Amino acid sequence: FPVDVLINDEVCYQRGLALGTIAGPLTLFPGPYNVKVSIANSLAPCTNSPLIDTTVSIEAKADFSAVIALSESGTPTLLTFENNLSPVPANMARVLFANAADSPAVQVILQNTTTKKLYTYAVNREALLDVNLPAGSYTAEVNEGTSTLVPSTFLNLYAQSATLLYAVGQVKNNTVILETKPLRDV
Numbered sequence: 001f002p003v004d005v006l007i008n009d010e011v012c013y014q015r016g017l018a019l020g021t022i023a024g025p026l027t028l029f030p031g032p033y034n035v036k037v038s039i040a041n042s043l044a045p046c047t048n049s050p051l052i053d054t055t056v057s058i059e060a061k062a063d064f065s066a067v068i069a070l071s072e073s074g075t076p077t078l079l080t081f082e083n084n085l086s087p088v089p090a091n092m093a094r095v096l097f098a099n100a101a102d103s104p105a106v107q108v109i110l111q112n113t114t115t116k117k118l119y120t121y122a123v124n125r126e127a128l129l130d131v132n133l134p135a136g137s138y139t140a141e142v143n144e145g146t147s148t149l150v151p152s153t154f155l156n157l158y159a160q161s162a163t164l165l166y167a168v169g170q171v172k173n174n175t176v177i178l179e180t181k182p183l184r185d186v
Contacts, residue, residue, distance in 0.1 A: 002040040007033055012046035022181045030060040037068055051076040067166055069100040081128040088186050093157035097129040097165040101176045103144045113137040135159035142167050149176040162186045
């Protein structure tokens, strides 16, 4: 279901944000911010009781992703991941994969579609994978053990850019999806 996002009880930043939607970027001054996430209210946005009420601290000159997820117990939570946006070497691409699904650990398999080379990584829950790979066309797959959570998905990794990947959803009801956002010319 869609949600509203209220910041510091003043700014209704998002109205009706649907699962799998990437919003932003949002530029904020360094410091703490109270974030409330509630079920969307189209008539009076950001006025429902919050499902999530937490404080996020923003550091100077840092880039963060905030991901609405479910905890292991099924409670809504807000996860934050610091994005590495330092310069990417020539002919390389950065992959930032955040495991926000309710799986304790997942396996991310990236395959270069030209060379057929496989890159396989284990990523724990609430962890961020940060790797540089040769730029090019890839497929991405996310597994938990022998179960496929996200089937092979096409992905372009652009030279000297970063691609944000977010695994979100629940394993037990087969709703894990992979959302992507390329950030060109990092």
